Amino acid sequence: MLRQRLEQFLFPVRSDAWITILRFGLGLQVILYAFSLRRDWSYLFAADTEGVISRELTEAILSVKSAFIPRLGWLVVVGGKLGLGEDATLALAWAALLCSGLFLLAGFLCRPSAVAAWLLHLAARGSGGFITYGVDSFMTIGLFYLALAPLPDRYSLDAFLFKWPLKAAYRIGFHQRVLQLHLCFIYFFGGLAKLLGAGWWDGTSMWRALTRPPFNVIPPHALLSVKYLFPFLGIFICLLEFGYPIFIWLRTTRLIWLLLVLLMHLGIAVAMRLQLFALIMIVLNLAAFGSIFSRYSLERQRA
Amino acid sequence: MQRKQLLILCCLAHFCLISVVCWRDTLSVIGRGYTFLPAFLTAYSRGAESALSVLLGERLPSSNPLRQLVSVYTYASGIDAGYGFFAPNVPENYKLVFEIHYPDGRVDYELPRVSSTAAGLRLSTLIDNIGGTPYDELREVMVKMMAYSVWQEHPEATLIRAVLGLVLLPTPNEFQHGKNESYQFTYAYDFRFPGASAGAKQP
Numbered sequence: 001m002l003r004q005r006l007e008q009f010l011f012p013v014r015s016d017a018w019i020t021i022l023r024f025g026l027g028l029q030v031i032l033y034a035f036s037l038r039r040d041w042s043y044l045f046a047a048d049t050e051g052v053i054s055r056e057l058t059e060a061i062l063s064v065k066s067a068f069i070p071r072l073g074w075l076v077v078v079g080g081k082l083g084l085g086e087d088a089t090l091a092l093a094w095a096a097l098l099c100s101g102l103f104l105l106a107g108f109l110c111r112p113s114a115v116a117a118w119l120l121h122l123a124a125r126g127s128g129g130f131i132t133y134g135v136d137s138f139m140t141i142g143l144f145y146l147a148l149a150p151l152p153d154r155y156s157l158d159a160f161l162f163k164w165p166l167k168a169a170y171r172i173g174f175h176q177r178v179l180q181l182h183l184c185f186i187y188f189f190g191g192l193a194k195l196l197g198a199g200w201w202d203g204t205s206m207w208r209a210l211t212r213p214p215f216n217v218i219p220p221h222a223l224l225s226v227k228y229l230f231p232f233l234g235i236f237i238c239l240l241e242f243g244y245p246i247f248i249w250l251r252t253t254r255l256i257w258l259l260l261v262l263l264m265h266l267g268i269a270v271a272m273r274l275q276l277f278a279l280i281m282i283v284l285n286l287a288a289f290g291s292i293f294s295r296y297s298l299e300r301q302r303a
Numbered sequence: 304m305q306r307k308q309l310l311i312l313c314c315l316a317h318f319c320l321i322s323v324v325c326w327r328d329t330l331s332v333i334g335r336g337y338t339f340l341p342a343f344l345t346a347y348s349r350g351a352e353s354a355l356s357v358l359l360g361e362r363l364p365s366s367n368p369l370r371q372l373v374s375v376y377t378y379a380s381g382i383d384a385g386y387g388f389f390a391p392n393v394p395e396n397y398k399l400v401f402e403i404h405y406p407d408g409r410v411d412y413e414l415p416r417v418s419s420t421a422a423g424l425r426l427s428t429l430i431d432n433i434g435g436t437p438y439d440e441l442r443e444v445m446v447k448m449m450a451y452s453v454w455q456e457h458p459e460a461t462l463i464r465a466v467l468g469l470v471l472l473p474t475p476n477e478f479q480h481g482k483n484e485s486y487q488f489t490y491a492y493d494f495r496f497p498g499a500s501a502g503a504k505q506p
Contacts, residue, residue: 010311036421044422052415053429053448064365066374122379130432130445131425134388140381174310181318189325190386196329196338197391207475208393214427220478227475273420 014173016166018291019146019153020107022179023114025283026142027104030117033139033276034098041094042087045072045127058129070119072127096120104146107156114151118143135277141182142284149175180288184245187261191242200238203230215272240264248289258289320359320373321382327355328385338391395469396427397434398486399446401453402464411457415449434467434489442467446492454496465492 037044047055059073072093079089097120103113121143125136150167152158159166166172199205207230211220240260247253262282269278333340334348356362359377360370377383403411417426433445450463457463468486 006311007307010314011307036419037425039418040422043417044425051448052417052426052452053445057444057448065378066371068371068375069378126378128425130429133425133428137381137384140379142381144380170307171310174314178314178317182321185318185321185325186386189329190388190390193329193332193385193387193390195391196333196340198339199392200390204474205389205393208472209389211472211478212393212396213398213470214424224475224479230475273424276421 010174010177011170012173012177013169014176015169015291016150016153016172018176018179018287019149019151019172020155021291022142022146022149022283022287023104023107023110023151023153023156025279025287026114026117026139026146027101027106029139029142029276029280029283030101030104030121031098032279033121033135034094034101036276038094042090044131045090045124047073047076047086053130055127059127061129062126069126070123072123075123093120093123097124107152107158108161110151110153110156110158111147114143114147114149118147133277135274135280138277138280138284142280145175145179145182176288176291179284180248183284183288184248187241187244191238191240191244194234194238195242200234201231203227203232203234206230206234206237210271215274217273218271237264254289258285261285317380317382320377323355323358324377324382325385327352327359328387330355332387332391394431395471397430397489398468398470399430399433399449400466400468401450402462402466403453403457403460404462404464405457405459406461413453415453430467434469442490443492446490447494450492450494451496454494461495463494463496465494467491 043051045051045055055073059071062069062071072090075093076086076089079086079092084092096116100113100117100120103109104117118140121136121139125132125140128136150171152164154166158164194200194205197205199208207223207227209215210218210223240257244257244261247257262285265278265281265285269275330348330352332338334345334352336342336345360367360373363370365371374383399415401413401415403413405411415426415430417423429445433442436442436445446465446467450465454460454463466488467490468488471485471487473482473484
């Protein structure tokens with residue numbers, strides 16, 4: 001009985017609309033990520049002393065964790081054997097990352113593109129070490145799930161050009177369920193950790209988050225006029241995140257909770273200049289829970 | 304049917320790892336006394352955090368295949384760290400300023416800089432990581448690398464002094480009464496290139 005229920009929960013019949021959202025959104029994310037670092041790519045990842053922090057140092061620290069984690073240094077070694085300098089290899093890695101993003105956007109060679117984007121971003125994240133932040137973890141999560149997802153989806157170029165058959169609906173549903181559950185963990189623990197800090201209850205954390213460089217986009221004078229809202233906003237964000245694993249599953253609250261979470265991330269993009277972070281969270285949320293509102297999904301479920 | 308069972312097993316293992324990592328990080332925050340929870344809980348939290356670290360194989364020798372497997376898998380799937388961003392409170396941030404000393408006694412000041420806003424955000428993360436690292440040698444090496452890139456733009460400089468400080472933000476009420484952000488000196492390093500560093504000054 002329990003096993004049956006678990007199976008029913010983990011293998012719902014779903015359309016592949018969510019894979020389209022994830023593929024398209026991550027393609028866009030990878031492209032924007034690559035363009036955002038275009039001018040500083042070599043400076044951030046160079047091994048010699050011209051870089052901000054030597055890549056060799058961060059890769060040596062990464063090796064303490066494991067010698068098998070992908071890194072740009074591996075590509076530089078291969079490039080060196082082919083007669084390419086470090087700069088040329090790093091530029092090629094950047095171009096390959098951009099191409100994988102473009103291919104994902106178009107849905108061309110979905111699986112190889114997803115795997116390439118995942119590995120190249122993973123290598124940049126590994127070699128970046130000290131310069132990475134939340135967006136990189138979430139990009140890894142998204143690309144990891146995309147690389148394993150039942151690709152291609154019906155709206156990809158692959159489906160149009162090669163007429164590859166769609167994967168079984170239960171597999172499509174299973175992969176979406178995994179992403180949904182992971183998002184519940186993310187928000188639950190994010191909310192829990194915030195709830196344990198006094199600053200989120202009295203509004204101090206809201207003020208600090210908005211005035212702390214480099215997130216200080218809104219002038220502090222403007223923020224002062226709404227300082228009485230900070231305690232409410234702080235508690236609201238904590239409860240929004242902490243309550244996500246419950247209210248996103250309830251039919252009556254699902255839409256409002258999803259919209260509120262999307263609104264929170266849009267707010268982060270505008271008020272804290274964290275556009276890439278906001279985009280990846282919006283993409284993951286829409287892929288996990290947004291696609292269930294699509295007309296096609298509902299029709300398919302009814303059928 | 305077998306395929307479904309295999310998927311369920313993989314799914315369970317994946318979420319067990321996520322749970323362990325998330326609880327470990329949450330308990331770590333409690334164990335370090337960063338929350339408003341009573342002090343007696345910190346010792347329990349540290350104990351529980353250690354137990355969870357064992358589950359992740361972190362007490363095994365670094366060459367142990369199981370530890371390697373867990374490390375690579377958690378890193379490659381993005382589940383190697385918890386999700387407590389800006390939690391339990393928004394942390395302080397650091398500022399790094401370079402004093403560039405010239406032979407004629409002139410002193411210029413420079414901040415680390417990059418070309419884009421996105422890279423600037425990463426630079427800010429880097430400086431926070433430098434300030435927050437508990438390893439003195441690592442901190443000095445990283446500051447020296449950044450100072451070297453500054454010296455390359457000013458090769459005539461005789462000395463680059465790197466000053467790392469904590470940015471202290473005013474509260475809304477303090478700001479309303481005219482107080483602005485201030486800096487608390489934490490570390491300073493003098494570097495002469497291409498010679499060796501002259502060591503660090505600490506508070």
